[in-house]
Amino acid sequence: MERVVVSLDPVFQRIGYERLERPFAATERVIKGLLFDCQMCGQCVLSSTGMSCPMNCPKSLRNGPCSGVREGCFCEVNPDMKCVWVDALNGAARMKLGQIKISVVQPPVDGTLRGSSAWLRVAREKALAKRREAPAPDPGKFAIARTFPQARAAEPATAPLAVEPQAAQHGQAAKELPRGHAAAANAVAAPESMGAGRTTPFQRLKPYDPIVHAPLAPPSGHKSASGLEHTLRKGWFAVTAELNPPDSADPGDVLAAAEPLMNVVDAINATDASGANCHMSSMGISSILSRAGLGVVLQISCRDRNRIAIQGDVLGAAAMGVSNVLCLTGDGVAVGDQPGAKPVFDFDCMSLLSTLRTMRDESKFLSGRRITTPPQVFLGAAENPCIPPYELRADRLAKKVQAGADFIQTNYVFDIGMFERFMARVRDQGMHERVFILAGVGPLPSPKTARWLRANVPGIHIPDSLIRRLEGAAKPADEGKKICIELIRQIREIRGVAGVHLMAYRREHLVGEIIEESGLLKERIAAREAERSRPTDGRGKG
Numbered sequence: 001m002e003r004v005v006v007s008l009d010p011v012f013q014r015i016g017y018e019r020l021e022r023p024f025a026a027t028e029r030v031i032k033g034l035l036f037d038c039q040m041c042g043q044c045v046l047s048s049t050g051m052s053c054p055m056n057c058p059k060s061l062r063n064g065p066c067s068g069v070r071e072g073c074f075c076e077v078n079p080d081m082k083c084v085w086v087d088a089l090n091g092a093a094r095m096k097l098g099q100i101k102i103s104v105v106q107p108p109v110d111g112t113l114r115g116s117s118a119w120l121r122v123a124r125e126k127a128l129a130k131r132r133e134a135p136a137p138d139p140g141k142f143a144i145a146r147t148f149p150q151a152r153a154a155e156p157a158t159a160p161l162a163v164e165p166q167a168a169q170h171g172q173a174a175k176e177l178p179r180g181h182a183a184a185a186n187a188v189a190a191p192e193s194m195g196a197g198r199t200t201p202f203q204r205l206k207p208y209d210p211i212v213h214a215p216l217a218p219p220s221g222h223k224s225a226s227g228l229e230h231t232l233r234k235g236w237f238a239v240t241a242e243l244n245p246p247d248s249a250d251p252g253d254v255l256a257a258a259e260p261l262m263n264v265v266d267a268i269n270a271t272d273a274s275g276a277n278c279h280m281s282s283m284g285i286s287s288i289l290s291r292a293g294l295g296v297v298l299q300i301s302c303r304d305r306n307r308i309a310i311q312g313d314v315l316g317a318a319a320m321g322v323s324n325v326l327c328l329t330g331d332g333v334a335v336g337d338q339p340g341a342k343p344v345f346d347f348d349c350m351s352l353l354s355t356l357r358t359m360r361d362e363s364k365f366l367s368g369r370r371i372t373t374p375p376q377v378f379l380g381a382a383e384n385p386c387i388p389p390y391e392l393r394a395d396r397l398a399k400k401v402q403a404g405a406d407f408i409q410t411n412y413v414f415d416i417g418m419f420e421r422f423m424a425r426v427r428d429q430g431m432h433e434r435v436f437i438l439a440g441v442g443p444l445p446s447p448k449t450a451r452w453l454r455a456n457v458p459g460i461h462i463p464d465s466l467i468r469r470l471e472g473a474a475k476p477a478d479e480g481k482k483i484c485i486e487l488i489r490q491i492r493e494i495r496g497v498a499g500v501h502l503m504a505y506r507r508e509h510l511v512g513e514i515i516e517e518s519g520l521l522k523e524r525i526a527a528r529e530a531e532r533s534r535p536t537d538g539r540g541k542g
């Protein structure tokens with residue numbers, strides 16, 4: 001089909017592409033609608049998704065499947081239908097080059113193309129590419145294509161051209177300041193209206209001193225000034241933990257929740273409305289903790305904000321000292337306490353990773369517009385080794401690495417056999433050498449909670465044997481902690497695992513005990529003391 005439409009380019013040019021748009025779009029809607037349930041996004045990726053239209057995914061994922069696929073490969077959001085992305089993976093496995101094409105990271109959908117003809121766009125773009133003998137000079141219209149180069153090669157229509165403003169291409173060069181100093185120079189200069197030499201209202205704020213410090217520059221060979229990155233690159237077994245966000249506007253509540261985690265973890269995850277429930281924002285928590293000198297992982301869910309909001313948030317977070325960002329697709333709104341909310345899913349976790357990597361490494365927004373001081377952030381993603389399609393979860397991790405993930409935090413691991421099989425697949429692909437993997441663990445308080453989690457929280461697998469063990473225990477909560485410690489010790493022995501990520505919902509006080517009793521605390525102290533006795537290398541906080 002593609003070859004036919006490309007060969008018709010001279011005819012299309014003579015008639016005029018604009019005049020052909022409506023009849024082509026109508027024909028495409030009927031044919032592809034009947035055959036593939038096509039939703040006419042205008043950036044067709046059917047040949048890269050095993051002929052399964054990803055726009056039928058309730059989260060509109062362009063790079064699925066998500067981490068909530070149910071047993072039997074049913075959808076997390078709509079349990080009556082099969083997961084669109086499991087069908088896509090199966091379809092791709094049957095197609096020539098299908099598995100290569102489905103591993104390419106696709107860009108987010110361009111809403112302006114919805115309803116337009118993808119066939120005409122392919123014809124026009126491929127014919128144009130053929131006509132160009134030499135690579136065209138950069139016309140400033142390839143921002144998205146540059147961020148997702150492989151997607152453009154595989155499916156020209158999927159990486160639409162974006163117009164980059166002239167001012168951004170040729171305009172003001174960044175001020176001639178040493179790297180990492182631009183923000184500080186801007187910050188200390190008070191607006192003229194306030195008068196030179198006067199203290200700005202911001203500078204009077206206590207206890208934080210919010211704008212006078214530029215973000216720390218990354219040490220050599222690092223992508224960020226993150227303490228977590230430092231730990232991982234040193235080869236020390238890292239520990240991160242989740243902080244339960246308060247339903248409050250009091251920063252003291254955040255600091256109180258963080259207190260048991262200080263000194264025992266490398267970074268604290270600030271969750272972003274996890275489970276689609278509203279709490280203090282991850283951005284607010286991250287700023288408070290960064291100001292307190294703690295390493296933090298800013299979680300970003302694609303469910304609640306669009307690409308404009310998220311890119312701005314990452315700049316803001318980096319300006320406040322946040323050095324780690326975890327890119328998540330997010331649970332569907334239906335599992336939360338406000339199921340009537342409008343889900344956004346403008347990005348998915350992979351297109352978000354790619355975009356943030358471009359912001360960091362190329363100092364550009366997705367539009368192509370320049371960033372004067374890029375966000376130096378260590379990029380993370382989540383993966384779930386314990387849900388279907390099991391045998392393809394390592395491939396999905398590899399795709400996240402391709403999209404830009406520097407570290408991975410997994411969902412809860414309660415089934416060590418399943419996790420070992422996953423890690424074996426990860427090692428077969430050599431991914432354990434390209435990304436730092438932290439296994440998710442946590443203490444289960446009771447068999448009742450375990451059963452509830454398994455039934456109600458997407459993506460949680462707890463074996464029956466473990467629930468029976470909790471049922472048979474005199475003190476189930478102590479047994480849950482003991483199981484968690486055993487799991488950490490077993491995980492510690494698996495080749496390719498770089499750390500653990502502790503999730504102790506409303507039981508942060510247990511984190512320190514678990515780290516200590518598992519032997520990790522002793523190990524951490526010894527590693528740091530050994531380093532302290534050597535000259536420093538300029539590490540910053542997380």
Ligand code: SF4
Pocket residue numbers: 056057058059060061064065066067068069070074075076077078082083084085086
């Ligand atoms: S399970 Fe997830 S990826 Fe699959 S169709 Fe449902 S929302 Fe989309």
